[in-house]
Amino acid sequence: MxxxxxxxxxxxxxxxxxxxEPDGIRAAMFEALPDIDDTTADELVALWQRHVEVEQERIGHGERAYANTEVIDAEAAQAVADRAGLDDPEALARLATAGQRxxxxxxxxxxxxxxxxxxxxxxxxxxxxxxxxxxxxxxxxxxxxxxxxxxxxxxxxxxxxxxxxxxxxxxxxxxxxxxxxxxxxxxxxxxxxxxxxxxxxxxxxxxxxxxxxxxxxxxxxxxxxxxxxx
Incomplete structure (x- = not known):
């Protein structure tokens, strides 16, 4: 010590x-997309995290105006929805707030x-x-x-x-x-x-x-x- x-x-x-954070986002993936398997969930979590990391780095480098995590998480959720075929607006809206749970x-x-x-x-x-x-x-x-x-x-x-x-x-x-x-x-x-x-x-x-x-x-x-x- x-x-x-x-x-x-x-x-x-x-x-x-x-x-x-990863486990909480993963749980939200299963909530929004109950039919996915573990491998797909892990891939979607990685997609989410890559988006957040890249966008925060772009902001840090002056390549993008500041946007808070609510905005960036909503973008990440949309990227997940596009990849997984999620078209339920309510499920997408809840997925976008996964980082708050x-x-x-x-x-x-x-x-x-x-x-x-x-x-x-x-x-x-x-x-x-x-x-x-x-x-x-x-x-x-x-x-x-x-x-x-x-x-x-x-x-x-x-x-x-x-x-x-x-x-x-x-x-x-x-x-x-x-x-x-x-x-x-x-x-x-x-x-x-x-x-x-x-x-x-x-x-x-x-x-x-x-x-x-x-x-x-x-x-x-x-x-x-x-x-x-x-």
Whole structure:
């Protein structure tokens, strides 16, 4: 267990770090398309995720004006519908909101609660403002503050997004800890001077040998235990 000291505020990523995004989208595929098999569902989830990744990267590179996740998820749902032959408008509309119904990992809710007894805790997500509100309610995630990258009109790892959390924290960046299951997210936080902690998840982006983070943990419960041990 890694020990991290001198932290005043904890900032936690949401998608993938606290909730199982691929599994939630996969469940929505079966709801919209009950006759598909596992292989087809996996292919459709991959199609959805590729669309989201590509469009967010295009926005980051200035190739597309900012669009929030509600817009991009609706585009991804339409791509899935076109591939799978889904022509039910109600089913398509519900599929488009799949990213708002993602289950938390087993340790997410309790880990957040433990952290929140000791630190101000901020959720920082690429999910749009309205989507993040509904996702937090669905997954039972409780924050002192939840921030959407929509407020910066950008997506992580753009530095403007991390500055939202730093401005809210009101303390030096080196006393703010960014927690994520994605090494690319932590690299973005490091670039703004934040401290970093990697939490292992099955769907995350593991660190490379060259990554140097302040801590690496097998789960949020282990991180919470390390930060709150006195």
């Amino acid at each position: 890694t020990e991290i000291r001198d932290i005043e505020v904890v900032v936690v990523d949401v998608l993938g770090t606290l909730v199982d 993602l289950a938390p990992w087993d340790d997410s809710v309790a880990g957040l609660e433990r952290l929140a007894w000791h630190f101000p805790v901020i959720g920082l997500s690429n999910a749009g403002t309205a989507a993040l509100l509904r996702l937090n309610a669905f997954a039972g995630l409780r924050w002192h503050l939840a921030l959407s990258s929509e407020s910066a009109q950008a997506y992580k790892p753009s530095p403007e997004v991390y500055r939202l959390a730093l401005d809210a924290a009101g303390c030096p960046p080196d006393r703010v800890l960014m927690v994520a299951a994605h090494a690319w997210d932590l690299r973005g936080a490091q670039a703004t001077g934040m401290r970093t902690a990697y939490v292992e998840r099955p769907v995350g982006d593991p660190p490379k040998p060259t990554d140097v983070f302040d801590g690496r943990f097998e789960g949020l419960d282990e991180l919470a235990a390390a930060l709150t041990a006195r």
